[in-house]
Amino acid sequence: MSIRSQIRDQLITELNATLPTDVPEATKRRWVPGQRLPEPRLAVFFGPNETVAAKPVGFPIQDRELIISVQAALALEDPAESDDALEPMLAHVSDVLSDTTLEGLVTRIEEIGTEWGGAQLDLFYVVAAVRFKMRYQTKIGDLSAKQ
Numbered sequence: 001m002s003i004r005s006q007i008r009d010q011l012i013t014e015l016n017a018t019l020p021t022d023v024p025e026a027t028k029r030r031w032v033p034g035q036r037l038p039e040p041r042l043a044v045f046f047g048p049n050e051t052v053a054a055k056p057v058g059f060p061i062q063d064r065e066l067i068i069s070v071q072a073a074l075a076l077e078d079p080a081e082s083d084d085a086l087e088p089m090l091a092h093v094s095d096v097l098s099d100t101t102l103e104g105l106v107t108r109i110e111e112i113g114t115e116w117g118g119a120q121l122d123l124f125y126v127v128a129a130v131r132f133k134m135r136y137q138t139k140i141g142d143l144s145a146k147q
Contacts, residue, residue, distance in 0.1 A: 031073035
C-alpha cells in the first residue's frame, strides 16, 4: 500500500478514535451533488494536486506533499442553519489534525483552505471540504517505503 493511502487511512482512524456524539464516523465515501444524503457524512479523500514531489533532501530520500480533503456534508430544511450544523464536524477535524503526525507518516500538516458548497434537492444540502497539505518522505522512486 502506498504511503498516500496509509496517510488517508490513518487520518480516518484518528478522526474515528475520539468521535464526539454529534459527529458522524469518517469514511472514504464523499458526497456528490445530486446524491440523497440520509444522514450527516464525514469523508476523507485525496484532493487536487494529489502528490507533488518537492526538492530531494538527499539521495535516496524524496520530500513529498499530498493534499487531503476532509468533507463534512449534511441535509437541512433551512439553509440558514448551515454554519451551525457543520461546526461540530469542522471543529472535530481541526482538533484532530492540530496535533498529530499520523503515527509518524507525515512530518507536517498545514490547513490550506475550505471550499463551501450547497445544493437544493429534496432538502438543502451543505458541504464544506477542508483541504490539508501533508508533507512526508519516501525513498526516491518508491511511494510505498516511508523514510
